[in-house]
Amino acid sequence: MSAGQVWALARKDLLTEGRSKETLNGLLFFAALVLLIFGFALGPDPARLEQAAPGILWVGFILTGVLGLTRAFQVERENECLEGLLLYPGDRGALYLGKLLGNVVLMLLLELTVFPCFAFFYNMPLWGALPGLLLTALLGTVGFAAVGTLFAAMTMHLRAREVMFPLLLLPFVVPVLLAAVKGTEAFLRGAGRAEAFPWLTLLGLFDLVFVTVSLFAFEWVVEE
Amino acid sequence: MGPWGYISAAYLLAAIGLLAYQVRVRRRLKAARRALARMEGGGRP
C-alpha cells in the first residue's frame, strides 16, 4: 500500500463527484433544509435555538453524511467500479483509505458551505471560533466517515440498504456525535481550548481506533 | 403503587420475555426436526 495509491483512488472519486455537481448541490440543499426544519421544530425562541444549535448542526452533518455515503456507494454499484478495483492485486487497505479520504474531503467541503448557513439561521458568531470549529468538524467527520465507509461498503448490495446503513452506523457514531457537539459548543461559547480539549482528544482517539479497525475489517467486507 | 407492584412488574416482564423466547426456540427445533425427517424419509433410500 502506498500513499500514491490512496491518493489516486481518492482523486478518482473526487473527480467523478466534481463532474456531476448535482450530488453535491443536492446534499448541500438537504443540509440547509435540515437546519431550517430544526429551526421550525424548536423555534422561534432564539434562546432555545442558540442552546440547541451545536446539536442541530451535527445532526444535520450526520443526516447529510448518511445520504452522501449511501449515494457514493450507489454510484460505485451502478458502475461496478468496486468489483473492477478488486480485480487488481492491490492492497485492500489502500482501497479503504482512498475511499475514506474521498468521503472525508467531500463531507468537509459540504460542511464548509453549511457553516455560513448555520451562522445565518442561528445567529452564531462564527469568526472567532472558526479554527476550533473547523478542527472539530475535521475530527468528527473522519470518525464518522471511518465507520461509515465500512458500513456503506457492507450494505451497498442489500436491497434494504437505505434502512440498514443508518441502522448499523448511527449507534456506532454516538461517541463522535457527543464529543463533536460538546467541542463545537465549547468553541461557540468562547470557552476556549481548555474546555474543548478533552472532547477533541476523545475525537482524536476515536478516529485513530476506528480508522485502524475499519481498515482491517474492510478486508473481510469486500472479499468475494 | 407500592414497591411490590414494581417488583412484580419487573419479574413478570422478565418471566414473560424469557418464556416467550424459550417457546420460540422449542418451536423452531420441532419444525427443523420435522423438516429433516421429511427429507430423510421421502428422499433417498
Place this chain on the structure above:
Amino acid sequence: MTSGGSRLVIPLGVATGAALLTGLYTGLVGAPADAVQGEVQRIMYLHVPTVLSAYLAFTVVFVGSVGYLLTRREGWDILAHASAEIGVLFTALTIAAGAIWGKPTWGAWWTWDARITTTTILLLIYLGYLMLRAAVEDRARGARYAAVVGILGFLDIPVIHKSVEWWRTLHQPSSLARGAIDPVFQLPLMVNLAAFALLYAFLLAQRVGVGRLEAEILRRRLEE
C-alpha cells in the same frame, strides 16, 4: 443424524430451574430490604444478573465472530448468532427492569446514566446485527458481515461507555455512590448471578442446536 439436541440441554435445564428458584427465594424473601431504597431494591437481583449475562453473551458473540473469520467453520457462526439473539433479549430485559426500578427510585423511567445509555446503544448495535443477518441472502456473506459487526460492536463498548460518562459528569455528577455492597446482599446477588448465567447457557445450548439443524437443512436443500 443430529437430533439437534445436545446432551447438555436437560441437565442444564434442571440446574437452571433449581438455581432460578433458589435465586428468587433468596432475592425476594431471604434477603433483607435495603435501608435506603426499601423493597424496590430487590429488582437489582434481576437487573444486575441480566446485564452481566448480556455482556457475557456479547463476549461469546465476539469470540464466535473472531473464530468464524479465522476458520470459516460454520459452527462459530452458529454460536455467534445464537448468542447475539439471547444477548439482545437479556439486554432488553435489563433496560426494562432498570426503568421499572428507576421510576420509584428516581421518579423517572429514563435517565441518561452512563451505564444504562451504553447498554441501550449496545441493544441497538446487536439488533442491527440480527437485522443484518436477516437482510443478507447469501449465507456465507451474511456470516462474514455479521462477524465484522459482532467484533466492532464489542470493541466499541468501552469507547461508548467512556464518552457517555464524560458527557454526563460534565453536566451533572453521578448521584449513585459506588460503594462496596454490604455482605448481606452479596449472597443473594451471587446466587442470582449464577442462576442467570446458567439460564444463558441453557438457552444458548438449545438455540445452537436449532442453528445446527437449520444449517443442515440448508445444506441438503442446496445439494438437491
